[in-house]
Amino acid sequence: MSNIFKMMAHIDRRVYYAAVFLLTALLLIYPLGLPLAISPEVRHTYELVDSLEPGDLVIINFCLSASGYAQLQGACNSMIDHVFQKEGVLVIFTATADQAPIMLEGIIANNGELMAGHSDFPYYEINGKQYGTDYINMGYYPGLFKWVASLSADFRPALGNNDWYGNDVSEFFDSHDITHARDVDLVISFDSDDGAGDFMNYFFLEYGTPVVQSQIGVMVAGAKVQYNAGNYAGIVPSIRGAAEYQFLADYPGYALTQMDAFSVVQFFLILLMVLGNVGYYGYTRLQKEA
């Protein structure tokens, strides 16, 4: 008995890591198809995006670094696709993290296709929406909350007239009569830093503009607090939220298959914790008795 407890208490942590790696890889290759419950906050976010009407203006902000991209890729793809399905909805892409424009272009290329007569960015068509007419990519702005505050106070000058590629896009603003931060109807921020928090402070509190955040796992607890306080109109937490959104939006993405691995590995970790603790307490107790 003592040997079993000792073995359980002294399993090399590298064995744990290897087991997690193998289990994760296996479940990604052979998903189990476990059922998925939709959380109220993701359902609410889906309904909020679904209620967008022609002429509504959406800011889609990327406050995302490469390290968090793998978690939010599913949410980015499915939510952006959903927004672009809404007829007559206008979109301004912005980025408040310096690595974000790279990932933003990846998402645009994944969901769209090159417009006729063009061979490179920014000229992609997404669900029938044309670049320059229905959406623009303004790229990266440094300053985080200071820039968002200036955007709230002085919308057009803070954005400038040139997009991420140096093209003059003032026609987009003029033709749709976009002059003030009040004209924005929804902000969606994909965050590995707190971009949505900045928009919440200067758009939601200032003008009542609903702000939605899709965030990486380590930010979920804080985001939930903001959602419960009514500061965020919706949240899509990490891979779990992405999977739920993909299910609701009927988007064929990876997040749904990732959830099986996510759930099983969580249970595996709980099992390991139980094993380690039983081994530790059993072994130390037997040692004391001896």
Next chain:
Amino acid sequence: MVDLYNGGILILGTVTTFGLYMILSGVDSPWFAFAEHAFVGTAIGLSVVVATDYLFRTIIPRILSDPAANWPTIISVILGLMMILRVHRDTVHLARIPITIATAAGIAVSVRAEIFSGIINQIKATILPLMGLATWWDFVVNLTVVLSVLFVFTFYFYTTEMKGPLQQANRIGRYILYLSFGVLFAQTYMGRLGLLLGHLQSYIQPYYPNGAVTVVVVVVMIVSTWLLHKRYPELLEKLTPE
């Protein structure tokens, strides 16, 4: 068939990702050293390029279009450039000026909003009704929030002696805090697992060529690290600088 460009990205991505995960093995690896240095260098290089690009794309044209009207922008650029003065001991004191202004301006801009989002709205969210609720579950949730807030409050009473019911409430508050920290830690763990999942998904799907290339690259990395440890420890020491 995967082209040279995408194949290169796949191999480089695999090397850096699994190189960084090699720290879990607890043995020195040149692949980890490469990935760590490459990641830091690339991130800083990208930051410098993107920030400079922003200056030339947005700020410089604005100043050139009407310098007199954009005098605040000119002052901002000068203050920004003054931060570079940190590099020399004789001028480091000058770099404190823009840092002080940026910090003060940041606090001034954020504090007004934080009062509402961080304090008032959060307090409002904890003052919840306990009667007239739609379901019994709503009652349980609201009661949990209200009681948790009250118990945790008692944990932060430092000017009163803890005895009797206050001591019990203090203890319960402490356990509620433990629970909250446990949840935060679990969220952190879930976040890390999410990162692993996302990366693995990219490297093993589709199984051919991504999965096959990843397996080959990882085997090469493991074997080369093992060989360096067993046969060429001097070379390993050179390749893994502290």
